Amino acid sequence: MSPDSPAQQVRPPGPWQPRKRVTVIGAGVAGLVAAYELERLGHSVEILEGHLQVGGRVRTHRFVPGREGPLVELGAMRVPTTHRRTMRYLRKLGLADQLREFTTLFQDDAAYVQTSQGHRRIREASEILVEELRGRLPAGRFEEYDEQTLLFGAWMAVRVNALAPSDFRDSIRRGLDGELMGLVAGIDLTDYVRAPGAGGELIDLRALFADHPGIRAGCRGRLYRFVDDIVNETSSTLMRLSGGMDQLVHRLRERISGPVRCGKEVTGLAVAEHGVQVRTRHGFGSAGRLCDYVLCTIPFSVLRGLELAGLDEEKLAAIHGQRYWAATKVAFHCREAFWERDGITGGASFTGGLSRQTYYPPVEGDPKLGAALLASYTIGQDADRLCRLGRRARLAAVLDEVAAVHPELRRPGMLLGVADQVWGTEPSSLGAAAVRWGKDADSCEAEREMVARPQGRLFFAGEHCSSHPAWIEGAIESAQHAVRLIDGHQQGEAAEGACAAVVEEPA
Numbered sequence: 256m257s258p259d260s261p262a263q264q265v266r267p268p269g270p271w272q273p274r275k276r277v278t279v280i281g282a283g284v285a286g287l288v289a290a291y292e293l294e295r296l297g298h299s300v301e302i303l304e305g306h307l308q309v310g311g312r313v314r315t316h317r318f319v320p321g322r323e324g325p326l327v328e329l330g331a332m333r334v335p336t337t338h339r340r341t342m343r344y345l346r347k348l349g350l351a352d353q354l355r356e357f358t359t360l361f362q363d364d365a366a367y368v369q370t371s372q373g374h375r376r377i378r379e380a381s382e383i384l385v386e387e388l389r390g391r392l393p394a395g396r397f398e399e400y401d402e403q404t405l406l407f408g409a410w411m412a413v414r415v416n417a418l419a420p421s422d423f424r425d426s427i428r429r430g431l432d433g434e435l436m437g438l439v440a441g442i443d444l445t446d447y448v449r450a451p452g453a454g455g456e457l458i459d460l461r462a463l464f465a466d467h468p469g470i471r472a473g474c475r476g477r478l479y480r481f482v483d484d485i486v487n488e489t490s491s492t493l494m495r496l497s498g499g500m501d502q503l504v505h506r507l508r509e510r511i512s513g514p515v516r517c518g519k520e521v522t523g524l525a526v527a528e529h530g531v532q533v534r535t536r537h538g539f540g541s542a543g544r545l546c547d548y549v550l551c552t553i554p555f556s557v558l559r560g561l562e563l564a565g566l567d568e569e570k571l572a573a574i575h576g577q578r579y580w581a582a583t584k585v586a587f588h589c590r591e592a593f594w595e596r597d598g599i600t601g602g603a604s605f606t607g608g609l610s611r612q613t614y615y616p617p618v619e620g621d622p623k624l625g626a627a628l629l630a631s632y633t634i635g636q637d638a639d640r641l642c643r644l645g646r647r648a649r650l651a652a653v654l655d656e657v658a659a660v661h662p663e664l665r666r667p668g669m670l671l672g673v674a675d676q677v678w679g680t681e682p683s684s685l686g687a688a689a690v691r692w693g694k695d696a697d698s699c700e701a702e703r704e705m706v707a708r709p710q711g712r713l714f715f716a717g718e719h720c721s722s723h724p725a726w727i728e729g730a731i732e733s734a735q736h737a738v739r740l741i742d743g744h745q746q747g748e749a750a751e752g753a754c755a756a757v758v759e760e761p762a
């Protein structure tokens with residue numbers, strides 16, 4: 256089901272398919288898409304959202320509120336064009352004109368990369384990186400590979416360093432040196448290697464992986480998900496939304512006619528025979544009511560802290576066992592896009608240290624209002640480390656590290672403001688994204704099924720319930736799946752009068 260599909264025409268409820276009342280918990284992408292699609296199918300919907308705003312992990316920060324000035328994405332920032340569901344929604348919601356190419360890590364070869372000899376421009380770093388690879392490979396292995404395969408191995412290792420969380424880096428790098436280079440060794444890479452200074456990535460990984468699906472298929476265990484993510488993450492067909500990613504969630508909200516109740520934090524869920532008892536916070540206490548159908552999109556990291564009753568043991572184990580990664584972003588509001596004078600037109604540097612990735616978002620709106628620099632984007636343990644520093648020390652550490660690459664940041668009046676988001680401790684998500692790395696395709700699917708499995712009339716959606724965790728695509732996929740289940744659910748005897756049954760309890 257998609258906004259393009261015939262299902263979007265509101266289907267009049269009939270005796271064969273009684274209209275259902277669905278309470279959706281969470282107004283992130285999953286909750287909003289589900290509410291939108293359920294209404295298209297003729298069901299009635301209300302949304303309970305704990306935050307004062309909709310959007311969840313889609314969060315756009317505007318440094319100059321109310322004016323067309325610099326903005327930074329503190330949550331999701333790019334969409335691979337291969338994410339068909341997301342692209343379709345963006346088009347359907349009238350946002351196609353706002354889509355622009357997202358220049359990502361290593362795409363602008365004037366940006367910097369951390370090497371064993373300090374920071375180097377990407378276009379000047381290959382030799383050093385190949386030498387680093389020589390130091391890592393077991394004796395005799397280096398000589399087995401031709402120059403192009405070594406270049407591939409060297410730049411893949413940088414990607415592992417830049418993109419993988421620290422607890423995965425060593426094992427992925429071992430797999431890369433031992434397994435992935437072997438898979439690539441027989442391929443003529445001439446067409447995929449670009450000359451330094453020609454612009455763009457030095458190795459066109461997206462084209463390489465697209466032309467040779469056997470590479471991805473041959474990857475096992477931890478390498479499997481990494482290669483999948485790396486292809487998405489460094490693909491040259493990533494898009495961003497000019498004007499902010501939050502337009503996606505605001506457009507969805509505008510199209511939902513049922514109430515979207517923000518500031519309604521759910522504190523407990525109990526599966527009952529004919530519905531689900533939902534408790535919400537009321538001042539220092541809580542109030543409960545019986546809802547006919549509930550779709551819960553709360554991340555499991557948060558859900559496991561709620562009062563839960565009536566769920567089976569396996570489901571509770573899935574809720575408690577789901578792993579999440581942290582992510583931290585630190586952004587600077589700068590007087591001007593000083594990096595452009597340094598020849599950097601976009602993309603990102605791998606600054607290393609605690610800061611890891613530094614992105615140069617395009618200047619939009621009035622340049623007199625300044626420019627945004629996403630100084631640091633970290634995930635996993637790197638994000639935890641930054642989080643533990645505390646805000647003042649975190650901002651100082653990022654400024655120190657990024658100013659070592661860009662001393663312009665120290666010029667008086669250059670730094671106008673900061674914005675940061677620590678997703679690991681953000682109460683509404685307690686993490687950035689569900690993790691399935693380190694598992695093969697079958698285990699990922701078995702886990703997804705368990706995580707998404709309904710309990711009575713309690714249904715589940717959210718990126719964690721999908722085959723694309725950590726992406727908007729996953730949130731949409733899971734919502735569409737849950738909508739199909741709810742729509743097809745037989746109300747049976749419990750249906751009688753259930754649609755109107757909402758029992759308010761005293762606080």
Ligand SMILES: Cc1cc2nc3c(=O)[nH]c(=O)nc-3n(C[C@H](O)[C@H](O)[C@H](O)COP(=O)(O)OP(=O)(O)OC[C@H]3O[C@@H](n4cnc5c(N)ncnc54)[C@H](O)[C@@H]3O)c2cc1C
Binds near residue numbers: 283310313552729
């Ligand atoms: C730093 C970062 C970068 C990312 N980058 C990208 C990217 O570039 N591209 C991409 O496609 N994806 C990206 N993602 C992932 C993407 O943002 C998520 O997969 C997607 O937004 C998740 O949507 P969701 O609806 O599943 O969850 P959420 O957006 O988390 O929605 C859940 C909602 O439930 C609410 N809630 C929580 N607890 C309660 C409660 N007790 N009561 C009521 N409401 C509650 C929350 O406030 C929230 O609004 C990124 C995520 C992060 C954090």
